[in-house]
Amino acid sequence: MNTKDDIQQLKSSLPKELWFNSYPMYLYQNCWNIILDSTIACQNHFQAQDTDIIIASIPKTGTTWLKALLFSIFNRKNHPISESPLLKHNPHELIPQLESIIYEKPENPNLSLLEICPKLLGTHLPFQSLPTSIKHSNCKIIYVSRNPFDTFISSWLFYLNYDENESVKSDMIEEYFGKFCEGKFPFGPFEDHVIGYWKESLERAEKVFFVKFEDLKADPKVELKKLAEFVGCPFSVDEERENVIDEIIKLCSIDKLKEVEANKSGRVYSFIENKWFFRKGEVGDWVNYLSPLMVERFKKIMDEKFAGSGLEI
Numbered sequence: 001m002n003t004k005d006d007i008q009q010l011k012s013s014l015p016k017e018l019w020f021n022s023y024p025m026y027l028y029q030n031c032w033n034i035i036l037d038s039t040i041a042c043q044n045h046f047q048a049q050d051t052d053i054i055i056a057s058i059p060k061t062g063t064t065w066l067k068a069l070l071f072s073i074f075n076r077k078n079h080p081i082s083e084s085p086l087l088k089h090n091p092h093e094l095i096p097q098l099e100s101i102i103y104e105k106p107e108n109p110n111l112s113l114l115e116i117c118p119k120l121l122g123t124h125l126p127f128q129s130l131p132t133s134i135k136h137s138n139c140k141i142i143y144v145s146r147n148p149f150d151t152f153i154s155s156w157l158f159y160l161n162y163d164e165n166e167s168v169k170s171d172m173i174e175e176y177f178g179k180f181c182e183g184k185f186p187f188g189p190f191e192d193h194v195i196g197y198w199k200e201s202l203e204r205a206e207k208v209f210f211v212k213f214e215d216l217k218a219d220p221k222v223e224l225k226k227l228a229e230f231v232g233c234p235f236s237v238d239e240e241r242e243n244v245i246d247e248i249i250k251l252c253s254i255d256k257l258k259e260v261e262a263n264k265s266g267r268v269y270s271f272i273e274n275k276w277f278f279r280k281g282e283v284g285d286w287v288n289y290l291s292p293l294m295v296e297r298f299k300k301i302m303d304e305k306f307a308g309s310g311l312e313i
Contacts, residue, residue: 030126038103039129076239
């Protein structure tokens with residue numbers, strides 16, 4: 001499936017929904033895909049190397065923060081904290097998304113971004129939609145999950161700030177939470193996305209590392225040490241003594257990143273300013289937006305879907 005006609009024919013055969021009244025989503029490989037053309041290009045052409053590191057997530061689960069942390073872990077020997085590229089660049093620029101940056105233009109992908117080694121890359125694709133080379137190579141995947149209610153609120157407020165959004169307003173939150181519960185949002189359903197990577201982390205712990213946003217917030221030092229060991233860049237005793245981990249945590253804090261000029265006015269994606277990637281980054285902020293009835297509705301879905309998985313969200 002390489003030609004535009006092939007993809008157009010595929011689109012016409014798939015269930016379709018509009019997200020935020022503007023963006024067509026297609027139910028492709030049991031996931032609501034909002035960038036189908038570039039996804040297929042990525043699946044067809046991306047060749048993972050054993051040294052690659054892939055950060056996988058549903059949007060707004062802590063992706064930006066995790067990218068900053070992982071970039072700092074890998075580059076701490078190359079750049080002193082005071083000279084980190086994170087002080088001049090957005091994390092999504094330093095660790096680009098496969099399907100939405102590198103293959104943004106399927107006919108002319110930005111392959112220059114793939115020449116670095118090791119490659120640090122991001123994706124929002126569910127496990128079943130990853131390029132075959134990612135699944136079959138020895139590259140490593142780090143998956144970050146987050147409480148679904150915080151995930152929804154963070155994504156809801158993010159999408160409200162899209163340049164092209166004119167028709168969806170903040171008082172429509174209940175309607176769009178309903179869509180979230182039904183799984184009809186970009187890269188949903190939530191529960192299928194999370195469980196897919198969770199099962200892989202249990203079956204292939206050497207390949208897939210599963211981390212919760214809440215655990216990163218509660219004890220970032222412990223989680224960073226685990227991450228560094230997983231990707232083969234463990235912190236030395238001397239580094240721990242010199243508080244290198246603490247310096248990385250401080251550098252990658254939302255308050256610090258908010259003050260970076262590139263995150264105040266720049267753009268990685270044409271449709272939204274970088275500043276909207278940095279809101280609160282808190283745990284439990286959903287209580288300020290969702291009613292008990294809304295929460296109860298989705299909790300029933302979660303309890304049923306996650307039953308027997310060993311995973312608590």
